[in-house]
Amino acid sequence: MAASEQVEVELKFDVDAGHTAPDLRVLPGVIGATPPETFQLDATYFDTENLDLAGNRITMRRRTGGHDAGWHLKRPSGVPGARRELQIGFDEAPAEGSVPTELITPVVALTRTRKLIPVAAVSTTRTVTTLMGADGRPVAEFAEDLVTAQSLLPGGHFQEWAEWEFEMLDGGRDTRLLKAADKLLRNTGGREASSASKLARAIGTTPTVVEPHLGRRPTALDLVVTDIAIHRNALIAYDPLVRVDAEDAVHQMRVACRRLRSIFAGFPTVLDPVRTQHLSNELKLLARILGDARDAEVQIAIDQGLLRSENASAELIAELTDAETTIHDRAIKAAHVAMNSERYFALLDAIDELVASPPPGPDAELDAGTAVDRSIEKNRKSIRKAQSTLASMGERSPEWEEQLHVIRKRAKRLRYSTDAAEPLGRKRYKNVAAVAKRVQSALGDYNDTRINRDRLRDLAASGSLSGRDMFVLGRIDARQEVDGERALGDYRKAAKDL
Missing domain, CATH: 1.40.20.10 (CHAD domain)
Structure with a gap:
C-alpha cells in the first residue's frame, strides 16, 4: 500500500498476564463485537545511537504480522492522548532493513547525519476484538497483548509483560466512549501504563526533550x-x-x-x-x-x-x-x-x-x-x-x-x-x-x-x-x-x- 497517515487515539494499561478482560459491549454506543482474533506481531524499532527519536516521543518500526504489516512512524499530534501514525506497506518500501525515505523525511531534522540503527526487538501476541456501533460500523479495537522485548542497546536486557490497548477507529471523536472505556478498564484490572510505548519500556530511560520554561527569578x-x-x-x-x-x-x-x-x-x-x-x-x-x-x-x-x-x-x-x-x-x-x-x-x-x-x-x-x-x-x-x-x-x-x-x-x-x-x-x-x-x-x-x-x-x-x-x-x-x-x-x- 502507499504511504498513509492517520491520527491514533488510544488508551494503554498495564495488566497482569492472563487477567480476564471485561465485556466491552456494555460501553455506550457499542452494540456488538467481533470474535477475538489472535496475531503474532514481530517488530524491530529504529533510532539513532543518541535516541533522538525516542527523546522526542517518536517511534519508528518495521513490523510483520497483523493487518497493518509494514513500516510505521508514530509522532506526537499536539492533541492529548493522540499520536500521528504514518504507515507504508512492504510493497512500497525498499529492501528489508532499509528505512523508507517517506519515514526519514519527517524526522531528518532530528536524526540529521546520524545513522538509524535497530535499538529494540519486540514480539507481541495480540488478541484483538473489534467493537461495533449502532450502524454496524467498527468504532474501536481492544487489544490484549503479551509482550516480550529485547533492548539492542549496549547493556540492554530482556523483558516480558502484558498490557491492554483500547484504540478509537473514528479519530477519537466519540469522547463519551473513550471516557467510559477508560473508567471500565481501570476498574477491572487495568493500571496506569508504566511507559508511553512498547519501545520506551523496552529500552528504559531516554533523554526526553523538555519544553523550555523559566524559573521564578530568571537571569x-x-x-x-x-x-x-x-x-x-x-x-x-x-x-x-x-x-x-x-x-x-x-x-x-x-x-x-x-x-x-x-x-x-x-x-x-x-x-x-x-x-x-x-x-x-x-x-x-x-x-x-x-x-x-x-x-x-x-x-x-x-x-x-x-x-x-x-x-x-x-x-x-x-x-x-x-x-x-x-x-x-x-x-x-x-x-x-x-x-x-x-x-x-x-x-x-x-x-x-x-x-x-x-x-x-x-x-x-x-x-x-x-x-x-x-x-x-x-x-x-x-x-x-x-x-x-x-x-x-x-x-x-x-x-x-x-x-x-x-x-x-x-x-x-x-x-x-x-x-x-x-x-x-x-x-x-x-x-x-x-x-x-x-x-x-x-x-x-x-x-x-x-x-x-x-x-x-x-x-x-x-x-x-x-x-x-x-x-x-x-x-x-x-x-x-x-x-x-x-x-x-x-x-x-x-x-x-x-
Whole structure:
C-alpha cells in the first residue's frame, strides 16, 4: 500500500498476564463485537545511537504480522492522548532493513547525519476484538497483548509483560466512549501504563526533550536561552512541513530563523558574541534561501487577490502568475537542497549545543527584566535615528523607499526581542511588541505594493498585452496605489506610539 497517515487515539494499561478482560459491549454506543482474533506481531524499532527519536516521543518500526504489516512512524499530534501514525506497506518500501525515505523525511531534522540503527526487538501476541456501533460500523479495537522485548542497546536486557490497548477507529471523536472505556478498564484490572510505548519500556530511560520554561527569578541568560530553545523547536517542527511544501510552512520556518537572529542582536552581551556571530550568519543565509520561496508565495497570493475581482484574460493571468510559480518551485527545490546539506545539519547541531551549554557574556547574570528594558530602549533609539534620517530625505525617492525598509527591519527586531519577554508576563512588554508589529506590518504592506507596482510597470512596458489587458492592468495598479497610501498612513499612526 502507499504511504498513509492517520491520527491514533488510544488508551494503554498495564495488566497482569492472563487477567480476564471485561465485556466491552456494555460501553455506550457499542452494540456488538467481533470474535477475538489472535496475531503474532514481530517488530524491530529504529533510532539513532543518541535516541533522538525516542527523546522526542517518536517511534519508528518495521513490523510483520497483523493487518497493518509494514513500516510505521508514530509522532506526537499536539492533541492529548493522540499520536500521528504514518504507515507504508512492504510493497512500497525498499529492501528489508532499509528505512523508507517517506519515514526519514519527517524526522531528518532530528536524526540529521546520524545513522538509524535497530535499538529494540519486540514480539507481541495480540488478541484483538473489534467493537461495533449502532450502524454496524467498527468504532474501536481492544487489544490484549503479551509482550516480550529485547533492548539492542549496549547493556540492554530482556523483558516480558502484558498490557491492554483500547484504540478509537473514528479519530477519537466519540469522547463519551473513550471516557467510559477508560473508567471500565481501570476498574477491572487495568493500571496506569508504566511507559508511553512498547519501545520506551523496552529500552528504559531516554533523554526526553523538555519544553523550555523559566524559573521564578530568571537571569538574562535564562531568558535568552529559553527563547532560543522555543524558536529552535519551531525550526525543527516546520522542517518536515517545508519538505512537503505545506501551506505557510516556509514563512514560519523563516520567521523562526529571524527570531533567533533577533535574540542574538537584541541581547548581544548576554551570550558570548564570538560564539553567536557564526550562528547568526548561518541563520541569515538559511532565511535568505527560504525567503526566495516565501517572496514568490506572497507575490502569487497578491496577484491572485488582485485578479479575483477583475475580468482578466487568460494571457494576463499567465503573465502575472506563471513566472512567480516557476520562481517558487525553483526556490523550494533550492531550499530542499540546502536542508539536506551537512551545513544545515551542522547549524542545527550548533544551536542544540548552544542551548545545552550556553557561553555566557558579560551581562549573563543580569536580571531578565532589566535586560529586556535595555534591549527595548536600544532598539527604540535605533528606530528613531532611522526615522530622523528618513525625514531628511526626499519623499518617494529611492533612498527614502530604502530607508522605510530599514525602519521596518528595526521594528521587526524590536518586536522579536520584546516577544522574548513574553514568559515574564508583563503587560508593558506586550504593548511595545504590539506597536512594533503594527509598524512592521504597515511597512511590509507598503513594500509589497511598491514591488508589485514595479512589476506591473515593467509588464505594461513590455508591449505584450492587448488594450483590454492594459486597461485591467491600470485598474490593478490604481488599487495597489491606494493600498500603498493606506499602509503608509497606518505606519505614521503606529510610529507615534514607538
